[in-house]
């Protein structure tokens with residue numbers, strides 16, 4: 001099957017990560033022997049700060065590149081991304097030749113989807129909700145909620161978020177969906193007859209409604225370590241005005257969106273110094289956020305594969321997965337779909353970006369329109 005529109009080659013994740021941690025074997029099950037010597041006590045000695053650390057390993061450059069420029073406008077005490085950001089520039093238009101609008105390309109997508117089982121995977125922040133200054137206020141609109149509910153009536157639908165599963169569920173509040181929190185490290189999927197890909201640590205559990213579900217948490221043994229690091233980062237960054245640290249169960253988010261630019265080095269250095277003592281944790285970059293997570297071979301792409309298997313949707317000839325996301329961490333999922341021409345990744349971005357996606361949308365409003373087109377198309381198909 002060929003799902004490729006006529007695109008030029010794509011680049012992999014351009015954002016550098018902490019290379020010092022990459023030497024560590026990252027096989028998913030490579031961590032299973034818990035080594036207490038790798039888990040330092042809370043009284044760790046913070047190494048003397050050297051600004052060169054975060055500069056030379058590329059953290060600062062990645063931080064500067066981590067979010068599109070925004071025009072501010074006030075709305076319900078939140079700062080919304082204005083959709084007149086930069087999408088009308090010649091630069092963006094030429095980028096769209098390679099990553100066409102999924103709205104404009106809907107007919108082509110629907111022709112390809114005909115007679116296929118479509119599965120929908122959605123990122124949350126920046127995809128279903130606008131990017132706002134306060135992560136606790138990243139609400140999705142009622143119109144978006146109704147649209148996602150409709151989507152789930154017609155297609156298996158999952159949210160795959162960097163937030164903890166509970167936090168993203170609190171924001172979405174739709175029982176019809178599957179949820180993967182902590183960048184896919186905490187998945188609630190359907191109970192399947194076979195254990196997806198032989199993963200031994202799948203548990204049968206019950207969801208909020210008492211329904212039987214499959215719970216998969218490949219980084220379970222990292223819980224105490226993540227908790228410890230969360231508290232250390234909170235303690236070490238509390239003097240940095242505007243910093244905000246979130247515990248997402250299997251990963252930690254360190255936000256610098258509201259930190260003055262001249263203090264970005266300080267926040268990066270604090271996190272860097274702490275991680276020096278945790279070789280089994282690594283750092284990735286999101287939109288004005290540093291993400292601390294376990295060194296395991298698991299990400300949003302693996303979560304998509306896991307869910308497709310759980311749903312019995314592995315036959316690439318009659319299944320079309322569509323993943324919509326806005327962030328660097330979504331690239332792993334785009335890549336999985338691009339490999340073997342398996343499905344379509346759609347990048348939500350008002351600026352040109354290197355991406356493994358096939359299509360683009362500018363902002364969450366366009367995501368909603370695209371989802372509505374899908375629902376209407378399916379309704380027409382069913383007559």
Ligand SMILES: O=P(O)(O)OC[C@H]1O[C@H](O[C@H]2O[C@H](CO)[C@@H](O)[C@H](O)[C@H]2O)[C@H](O)[C@@H](O)[C@@H]1O
Pocket residue numbers: 123124125126130131132133134135136138160161162163246248253255257286287288289291327329
């Ligand atoms: O995978 P996602 O669902 O997209 O989650 C990624 C991160 O999203 C949140 O942070 C981002 O959105 C915030 C609210 O708009 C914004 O203030 C922040 O700058 C963005 O990085 C969430 O708070 C993080 O924990 C997630 O990892």
